Amino acid sequence: MFSKEFDEIVNFRRSNRKFDPNIEVPNEVIQKSIERAALSPNSSNMQLWEFYWIHSKEELEKFIPLCLDQLAAKTAKEMVVFVTRKDKWRSRAEWNYKRIEQTIEGEPNKLQKGGINYYKKVMPLLYMNDGFGVMSSIRRLISFTMGLRKPFFRTGGTANQRIMVHKSCALAAQTFMLSIAAEGFHSCPMEGFDEKRVKKALNLPRGAEINMIISVGLGTEEGIWGPRFRLENEEIVFKR
C-alpha cells in the first residue's frame, strides 16, 4: 500500500554529519516526529523511555563537547536525547493497569482480568530489583526450572532488563529518524557521547540510561561520508 513511499523514506534517510547552518528545522517537524516515535512498539507497552529535545542555542552549545565535538553535533540545529527509564517500571505498570481498569464496565472480562494481573504481578517479577541480587537469582531459577519442560521467557539479572528497555528505545529512535526523513530533513544517530556528563546535564538519576542522541538539520552533500555499503543478503539473511 505504501511500499513506494516507504522505499523513498528508507533510501532518503542517511546519517548526515554536516547540517546546513542557514536552514532551521520547524518545531512541528521535531514535535510530530517525537509523537510518532512514542507510537513505536515497545515491551509490554511499558514505555520506559523519555525524549529530551535540545532546542535552545545555549543547550545545543552545551551538548557539543558532550558529543565529543562530533561534526554532527557541532552543526546540529536540533537534538533529541533518547533515554531509557527502567527505574520507572512501577509507575508505568500502574499507568497500564489503571488504563485497563478504566475500560471495565461491571464485571471485568477475561482479557481485562489477565491484563491487570499482567501489570500487577508479572511486571514486578520482571523489573523488581533489590540490592543483593535476590530477585535476579529468583528470576534465573524460575527461567531455568520452567525452561526444562517447555519454551519459557528467559530472564535474570539487570543486564536483561537493560536490554529490554534499550530495544524499545532504539525502535523509538528509528521511528523518529524515519519521520525526520519523511519531513524532508536529515539526522545522525550518535552513540559517541559522554554518558555520565549527558546524564548530569539532563539531571537524570542513576536508573536512567542514554540510548542514543540524534542530531537533526537539513543535511549537506559533505555531510554524507560516502556511498551506502551493506553486506550481501547471503551473509545475513537465512530463510529456513
Ligand SMILES: Cc1cc2nc3c(=O)[nH]c(=O)nc-3n(C[C@H](O)[C@H](O)[C@H](O)COP(=O)(O)O)c2cc1C
Ligand atoms: C546506535 C548507533 C550509533 C551511532 N553512532 C554514531 C556516532 O556517534 N557518530 C556518527 O557519526 N555516526 C554514528 N552512527 C551512524 C552510523 O555510522 C551509520 O548509521 C552507518 O554507518 C550506516 O550509514 P547510514 O545511516 O547512512 O545508512 C550511529 C548509528 C547507530 C545506529
